[in-house]
Amino acid sequence: MTDTYTPPKVWTHEAGNGGQFANINRPTAGATHDKDLPVGEHPLQLYSLGTPNGVKVTVMLEELLALGHSGAEYDAWLIKIGDGEQFGSGFVGANPNSKIPALVDHSTKVPTRVFESGSILLYLADKFGAFLPKDPAKRTEALNWLFWQVGATPYLGGGFGHFYAYAPEKMEYPIDRYTMEVKRQLDLLDQQLASNQFIAGDEYTIADMAVWPWYGALVRNLVYEAAEFLDAESYKHIHRWTDEIAEREPVQRGRRVNRAWGPEESQLPERHSASDFDAPPAEKVAS
Ligand SMILES: N[C@@H](CCC(=O)N[C@@H](CS)C(=O)NCC(=O)O)C(=O)O
Secondary structure (H helix, E strand, C coil): CCCCCCCCCCCCCCCCCCHHHCCCCCCCCCCCECCCCCCCCCCEEEEECCCHHHHHHHHHHHHHHHCCCHHHCEEEEECCHHHCHHHEHHHHHHCCCCCCCEEEECCCCCCEEEECHHHHHHHHHHHHCCCCCCCHHHHHHHHHHHHHHHHHHHHHHHHHHHHHHHCCCCCHHHHHHHHHHHHHHHHHHHHHHHCCCECCECCCCHHHHHHHHHHHHHHCCCCCCCCCCCCHHHCHHHHHHHHHHHCCHHHHHHCCECCCCCCHHHCECCECCHHHHHCCHHHHCCC
């Protein structure tokens, strides 16, 4: 590194020191404006965006519906995080951490708020008794990998992805540090998937739903354009698993929900019923 930085005694927030995300980053929590959340007709109300963390939940909901759990019908509302909608008072009420996804379950006596994608997956798995093995040892193994994902992926997204793809300039030190860790994570997953069909064994679980939108997308070059840099081709078992999951119809539906970019046919900014997937493009655009 040619440039060095001497931190001041006390850090101060200056406009622009959040890089590409300067307009939404701020050092305080809480609402910035009053705005109620819309509520549709289904028991489950999802406030989200089709990023990997959002896709985990929409895949789970579509999988539950495909299994015949009609109680998993949901309204999915678009939260435009680039416009700061996660700081509206209604959203902050659903998730004080101001990040998508947030779910509100209106089927309980008092509506239950659920935030953090891992917590939402676990809540839904327990509520419907699906995608989490009943056998205690297998359940624990699935939860091991679910919590692994929640803890590991910030190194991929907030660390590697940020410095490799988004930082205003390329810096060797953080890119090296996070590349090392991400490649270690990929090798771990590859070894695990060499001897297991799914992440936690022989059953498809919420652990697969948590890991796939991130690491599947990474090896398929759908995030950060880093597949070549990471030699993603070499993780053969991750590729096998990624393709297998991508073929599932509920996964194909779930990855479209709350997506408001990319090819027209891949988008479904809001979802209020199963028939929305077949709606003509003009009717799909969230107002
Ligand atoms: N640990 C959280 C992470 C959620 C998260 O980082 N969401 C991002 C989009 S993928 C977000 O809402 N960012 C808006 C912001 O940081 O203001 C989870 O798994 O739910």
